[in-house]
Amino acid sequence: MQLEKFTYDNKIVRNFGIATLVWGIIGMTVGLLAAMQLFKPAMNMGSQYTTFGRIRPLHTNAVIFAFVGNAIFMGVYYSLQRLLKARMFSDVLSKIHFWGWQLIILSAVITLPLGFTTSHEYAELEWPIDIAITIIWVVFGVNMFGTIFKRRERHLYVAIWFYIATFVTIAVLHIVNSFELPISFMKSYYVYAGVQDALVQWWYGHNAVAFFLTTPYLGMMYYFLPKMAGRPVYSYKLSILHFWSLIFIYIWAGPHHLLYTSLPGWAQSLGVAFSIMLIAPSWGGMINGLLTLRGAWDKVREDVTLKFMVVALTAYGMATFEGPLLSLKQINGVAHFTDWIVAHVHVGALGWNGFLTFGVLYWLIPRIYKTELYSKKLAGFHFWVGTLGILFYAVPMYWAGFTQGLMWKEFTPEGLLKYPNFLATTLQIIPMHVLRSIGGALYLIGVIAMTYNLAKTMLGAKLLANEPAEAMPLSKVIIETSSADKAWHRVLERKPMKFMVLSLIIILIGGMVEMMPTFTIQSNVPTIASVKPYSALELQGRDLYIREGCVNCHSQTVRPFRSETERYGEYSKAGEFVYDHPFLWGSKRTGPDLHRIGGKYSDAWHYNHLVDPTSMSPGSIMPPYPWLIEQKLDITTTASKIRAMQTLGVPYPGDYDKRANDDLKVQAEKITLDLKQNNIKVKSDREIVAIIAYLQRLGTDIKANKETIPSNQ
């Protein structure tokens, strides 16, 4: 057999690298804007397209799918070719993948500020974009497996296992969490409702962290760290154990996002148990990474890329130790809905994903340009300003989280809430939010310095677009030199498709055990006779609530704590959400919970509060929504929305779609009349009337209930 000559495609790696830098700066700038809006409401800029509720999903989508997404593809395209000793399967597919992904991101940048959102966190993009994501993801998969099939290296290194698991699991998560019934070009309703929708969303949300922010990065760590350190991974055995146990356990842990909600108690406990077990593989991986540097710590002092890797691994260790702790019910009771969670995810995002990306960029760009980094000093500055940025971000956010979590729960000796006004707890942590945005700004300065540094590096040299390489082709017949070659895993490492199917089975087991019973057993979601579908006007109002992104700051689920029932009213029951397509429980309380807001204040209060929140709550950081009185409610969609709900099993009378708008107008007139009696003149066809109708309905059905509601806790 003869040595074969071929080339590695460096151009695609470079392109994904540049996209990582560009979207990184955009996504983090939007994040900084959102952070400043939380202490200076004027930063909402008085426009509906730049309010926090629409900007926050733009930030999360941009940093997760644009910054981290492009970084993953950069790392995979570089390492996959070299580990398999083959050029990517198809240059055309690589290009389609690259430009398709950028177009998807661009469509997110346009549609999210316009208010087109499904409201599922990290899955906000509407159905046409969901389809585009599926197609591009398949293109990526075909390109990856095509490369694996034409490889010149018999065995698949552990990094590639992580890439395969990422591809398979993200495909499953994305498809299951995108079951939507379209009602128009950019609007759809989730097929699932209430508790089931919540379970699907957080099974997705948690595993998006696992299989988008973690497994591909672990694959990159297992490839780039040994390369940077010039020594093999500390323990290859440990990396195998790390892989299988991580993908097996991660998939079960989603319900820890729904502790103390109306999700069945057993599912919550299952999430807790697996979350605690997750410490083992996560720390196994971190230790494996850090120990790879044993005896090479002198290099860490010299080499900035290794410094980034060490902080990244440390942040991974901290975040994966904290995660299981946060899933303990006692800790979760205080931490959930507060800034503690924001601190937790940012230790992971800024430390683990950010720093690992920077390390790889600094290492890889000079190599594909066959040159040296423009300025090592500037890279050193980036490392320190970035580290300082993480500290300035995380410490104030932890402080804010502890403070607010404890203030919500504090009682006076007389047994009354010490801070009955929610706003008092918000105002208390404003200085922490100012500090946090300084941290964010420092981190962003570092990224801008890196972009300048790498741009200078690239401009000062020429890209080696096609890097020559040579390797022996694989023989068609496998010569087994020892009996160990027949071992099942050795065989599996040679059979990528079977490997993929096995990974698929393993992640499906966890998902199915959790979901099947909730979906099939009636007793898991007890129904309440007095809970009725929303009226046409309320349904339209609910869609405005979704459009404005209210769910980003207001939860709709009262937990069974005395501190919450005192503050908000009766705790939320599963049966109250059966017509909620989608569920709107939220995950953060920047403002108070709204599940029992119905009937608490007058229509006039809501009107004034929406137009100018500070008029009703002095000092409020909620942005004003004046356009709700200017814009006419679009009632041409009412009939199709009602029909869609009927298709999804919401029991509206058979011909209600035809009568819905008459009904809507009657209710709108009633609210307008009530407002008029309070000296507020507004036309009944305005959006604000619908949103008031929805808010006044929230959580009120249960009050008409005469029977006992079965507990599902």
Place this chain on the structure above:
Amino acid sequence: MFNQIKDLAGGEIYLITSLLMFMVFFVIVGIYLLKLNKKHIEVMSQLPIQDNQPIAYEED
């Protein structure tokens, strides 16, 4: 803490089955790891560093 994973009003079966599944899986992976060939591990862990192609300034 353990009260959280006992007494789940009929839900125990899911929890116990899940944990059993995990145990079985973990044992299988454990057995496989013990049977791994040392030479193979050596070869596998060298994969990322063996394609070392020095960059221009490292060559001299």
